[in-house]
Amino acid sequence: MTSSLSAEELDAFLESLKRLLADRCTEGDVRRLMEQPGHHDADLWARLSEMGVPGLLVEPAHGGLGAGPAVLERAMEELGAVLAPTPILSTVIATALVQGLGDEAVSARLLPGLADGSTIAAVALTGPAAKWTAESVAVAAIPEGNGWRLDGKAAFVLHASAANLLLVVARAPDGIALFEVEAGAKGMSVAPLPAFDRTLDLADIGFEGVAAVRLSAPGDGWAVVEQALDMGRVALAGEQAGGTRRVFEFTTGYARDRHQFGRAIGSFQAIKHMAADLLLESESAISAARHAAEALADGAADAPQSISLAAFACADAYVRTTADSIQMHGGIAFTWVHPAHLYLRRARADAQLLGSSAAMRERFVQQLGG
Amino acid sequence: MTDEELIAEVRGWLAANWNPRDKVQAESFGRSPYQSFLEKVLAAGYAVPSWPKELGGRAMTPAQGRLIEREFAAVGAPGAGQDRHNLWANTALAYATPEFRDEIVPKLLTGAVGMCLLYSEPGAGSDLAAVRTRADLEGDRFRVNGQKVWTSGAAIADYGMLIARTDWDVPKHLGISFFFLPMKQPGIEVRPLRQITDEAHFNEVFITDAFVPAANLLGPLNGGWKVLQTALAYERSVMGDAARGPRSGKGSPKGDGALVELAREAGVLDDPLIRQEIAQVTAWKILNRMNNARAKAELKRGTSSPIMSLGKLAMSRILHQEARLRTLLLGADSLLEGPDHPRAEDANFLSLNAYFTSIGGGTDQIQRNIIGERVLGLPKEPEIDRTMPFREVRSG
């Protein structure tokens, strides 16, 4: 079983999600949010929360839908298709981190807020090396009094401006551990970063003697972090697949409508063949993302390998599709008012988050035994 | 004059007339910031050395011209080699009436006028022969009405090279004329368009009862298609030769080792995958340069070179691939933009501005068609509206 929802329930859920997004997350809304600091639409987030989107992974006992990664991935396809600027990715990673700890008290305290959207989490994970690996964690934790103090730097933190919960992955004497820091804690500096994808809220966070509560049990907790990252990669792959498909659709639509030399440009083999190649990219991205999500939901042995594959296949498909889309449109797609570049910007950003395609390819080969 | 004598002469002249500190961050559009220097270049005969004396040249060989260009390039001075790459002046030289030529060419060679290309329209991009902007003869001038789009530099241009329909009852290629349209007049409204690069170099141009003197017609009435082919060939050869570099200007490494330097700086020079990619992109750049040099040499011997048509397509591939490589070098740093992140700014800008070369001046797809049909002589694609009177062609 890959999800607690029946096929009909899933269809109905996705249908109402699509309707909500068509209504509340138009291209105009996305452009308006691009211009606003934080790029966060509290109203959209509230409506998504009413539908249960932030709590898809959270078990009903803690207020979520308990629908699992397969449904999450499908929802991400819809969010990705419209470039929805939401803190969903860090919500997913935070949820998976908390769940991975297996500590009922922590779960009971944090999951209900994450599930109902009232908690917006940011996760400080990678350091400036930005490889999302244990080696690139650059915050150090040392015990102090009853608690801990954090020093160092986290880079490319998502959704920090809207967050009211900050989870920090840091290097403690006994290994990688997970900490919670109060929003606005003393010694913490949040520096927003200018992102090429202007829907993206990115920040560097500096820590200088910041007081923190340790959430993870003694011993190295990197495995929990890696699991949470994999959940994030599944969500990201869904976003990429959904974006790829949408770009493919509006690009082939244009190839049908636009006429030059007395013919639809799609009648020229140069364009027709590019469109066929993009269909292959788009369908492969969807297969990869859905398979990875289902493998994770089922606890399949090959889940990590499927996630590596989806991570680079979807990243590369999205980058290629958005790039070819501009070429296939001609001059019109070189204008700011045309949506093609917004997707290109998102595709280029998504291809870097949570680890590069090259790193995911390397992981894939290792998983194949290489 | 021997080559050595020429080199000595040019060096001496540059030492006396050019101060490298005069170099400014020049815009690629509008009037030149170097007008007074360019006047001296023209007077010395270095602007268009292969042209006849009475037109400002020195009747030199192309090889001598290249020597002059090399000396200018070595000190970063503008203005040499315009007999090769000034598309406006070359087009006017080839097709303007002697009176208009003598008036306009010196201004074009000294950057005293800003120029733009009024070709593309909403319904006529790749298919330029489908233009619907009209020019109707009234006495000694033409009345012009229509709309142009993607017009780079229009907002600061003094003239536009315009293609407009002057006969609607003949097939589409046969009813087009080519003009130098004065841009600063009441009938012309220029609206800047914001580009994906967040700049606004290109524009929409609305033309309502504007006028162009009949004397500004280039080539015969209704013979504009041929003039356009000359102008496009110059434009494409320029685009195949060079492209706009990084925008940040923050000490970006130059030369064939530039990508190696960037990789070293990013700490990824020992990554075998990256080394392969650097080799590939740099090789493409060098090969394009070699191709262009060989094309020029072959032109000199009087044969038209097929290699000439390849440069723009090659440049487009180079730019897109270099953008990918620069992104690979930076990894997650490529998430950023702006002046505080110059390397990311450059990689991201290039990933967008590469389309200037792969779409502008005729798309890669159109370039491939041209190479296939005109250079290789492969059969043309059937074009259903090629022979019918334009009046009967359905609009784009």
Ligand SMILES: Cc1cc2nc3c(=O)[nH]c(=O)nc-3n(C[C@H](O)[C@H](O)[C@H](O)COP(=O)(O)OP(=O)(O)OC[C@H]3O[C@@H](n4cnc5c(N)ncnc54)[C@H](O)[C@@H]3O)c2cc1C
């Ligand atoms: C940055 C920039 C600057 C520009 N500056 C100027 C300027 O200063 N002046 C000016 O006049 N124009 C300018 N242009 C316009 C440019 O020349 C046109 O955009 C270009 O020729 C394509 O036309 P189009 O945009 O109408 O696309 P279309 O012609 O509609 O093409 C759409 C797609 O169809 C493909 N296609 C069309 N016909 C064929 C065919 N026969 N076979 C195969 N594929 C085909 C194209 O390759 C493209 O992928 C500029 C464009 C850009 C991007």
